[in-house]
Amino acid sequence: MGEVWRPDGGASRAVLFGTAKYRSAELPAIPAVEANLHALGERLSDPSRGLFSDRPRNCRAMGAAGKPINSASVGSALADAAREATDLLLVYYTGHGLLDHRGRLHLALADTDPDPETVGFSAVQVESVLGLLGRARARARVLIVDCCYSGRALAAMATEQSVITDQLKRSGTYTLTSTTRTELSFAPPGERQTAFTGALLRALEGPHALTLDEIYTFVHDDLTGRDLPPPQRCAVNAAGNLALLRAPVRTGARHAADADGGTGAAANRPVVPRPAPSTGSAVFVRPLEPPARKRWQRLPARCCCWPWRRSSTACLC
Template identity: 30%
Template sequence: MTTSRYDDPRLEHLPGADADAMALSEVLKDGAIGGFAVDVLKDRTRDEVARGVQRFFTAAAPEDLLLLHLSCHGRKDSRGRLHFAARDTEVDTLEASSVDADFLNDRMEQSASQQIILLLDCCYSGAFVKGMRTRAGEHAVDVAGNLGGRGRFIITSSTSLQYSYEDGERSRDGAKPSVFTTAVVQSLRHGTGDRDGDGHVGAEEFYRDVCDRVRRILPDQTPTLSVNSAIGDLVVAFNPAGPRPNRPAAVEPVTATAHEPVAVTPSTDYPFDPVKGSGYDIGEVMNHLRQVIDLISDPRRTMPVQPPFFPEVSGKRDIGYDKQQVDAHILRHLVEPADFEIALSRLLREQRVALIDEGTLGGRGVTRLRERCQVVGWERLVGHVRTGRTVDSRWAVAYTSTHLCVLDATHLLRIPYRELSSLSVSSTSRWETWSGSNDQAGWGGETEVVTTTVRFGPQKAVFEGFYGELMRDALNDFVAAMVDLRKRHPDWFA
């Protein structure tokens, strides 16, 4: 169900919802991905939507897999109940002119199907000023409370069904497709939701992949998953690339050793010492400490979260909480990601490597880089060392989901991550003189030219000048970080 146009002028048009519906219906109908029979209800009235939803759930057999996607405005009534806006919804008569969550919940409960997936991509128009975040405490909608039940996987675009705004970008903006539905489409199209490589995309791993994609663009927006009375993990779709070759056996979770970061139960008593002129603002710490801890304790986090966490006190006479004590308390909640690709993305992000989302950051540069790195099938590009404003496939260090790729003008080195210990990086430097002149004066100087040679077995790649220094630093930092990662997770490199 998608509603892009509204009769009530107080509900902003969402022409991007049309693109959402078209893109999602294409991947769902694709026999190599979903094989669904798809019906699109576009810009319908409240009664038409209600009848369509009821027919959809009533006609299902017990073995049918049902997937319902809602792309529209979401509103609450005076009692906090959730409503989905149709074309003829009126803000003043919300309860009578919209499809409410209770109606949808009843239809799902009465359906014979025991396999239901609900994707909610709904936004409030005008709830907050652009560039600001809405306080969840004022307008939060409890999805599990409104749509709880049996045998359902409910994935929402954000924790409170409201969109976070960050640096002028938002999840649902006018004619643009939504960030959430774009993430859903790209995850299905590229099969990246198949985290275990078995060729099937389970509901929980699908959610994790969608969540990661959304948070790469909007770090403070977290899609949510509600699972109600489900037995096992429901298969949403197939990976179009098929099962991953030589897929390793599942590894049983192990108890974290003392040297590994682990989640710590938050304390309600904060014994921070007040100091003069060199601490954190006390009010900011007390007001937002829980939010910072929640952010850093999220294992799906790919954005680097590092001190300083709070505004510092200004002036030698001002009193604030000791920065080191507050930072240490927050960092104790740092947790390891449970997935190699998430860990790789986080590591690259922290090293300021440009991440690549092949579904949304296409173009000739990425296509050429993919071809030069010989990326095929299940493997995907994750990031590359930026050498300019565009992707340069001639001189590059690129990172895929399985290999480190080093390219000079004529050579490609593809190094599996488990074989990084066989990689060698050596550099030499020389000084070159240069000079210039005009009619009035002359000038000159010396420039250091760095040559970096990368070897893997009998193969080598050579970089000079700007590239020599850049590739040397990037590779040395990456290899060192991967050595540390391997110590913590040897099973990822088996």
């Protein structure tokens, strides 16, 4: 592992946004969204460990406490953060993910119309967020997306001739998504947070500050160990060595999921609880690919976008 980099909280900005309740009857509420926003905001602004401990106002949570947000307010907040951040710009979304008629991912808000033909007029298009990140002057940009088919954020960056790809390659960029471009994200019954964000928070609970690459590995092991879809990542220009906490960094220790190999690294591993698998049958949304449907039908968790009353392939997590 290379040298760990801790951004300066005063020169960094974070925008966390999401919506738990929706006006459309076709978008069921996701109570875990508010818990996600509240807990992650607290973790990043923790007085003793958080990156924004000295400047908590630099970490903005939108949509928490039932306060409605729309695409205009989110766009304004993102633009302000992009102009102000010179060290780190972090953007996090949690809620329903929706696909338009071309399969492009949109991030749903309270007044979003889920119709694939019109969703782009009332939701936040993930390509717009990526474009803004690409134009930001921050030394590093981090995007974390917790919704179904969130891996499409990576697909938008993967096009060889994409202007977004060229912009994001200019400096360190890290994208972490809760699942692949064709699979679902889950909000297990009885758990306060969604499965992905819950694992992310547990990664940030350990006694040592994990880098983004170590956080990804921790979350991957946590989710796949519970038979849930794996997260995805894309790192550019050593952004994986960035740490989001001010806690001590582990020296010479491997990730919690790695074998000791006789090094005694286990003593330095973060000790965090993992919820026991939920019981009951999974409720799923009609996915884009039949194999994914057959696989996640058996998962012991509940898809957070149930029930879905439309007979389309649009994602609602």
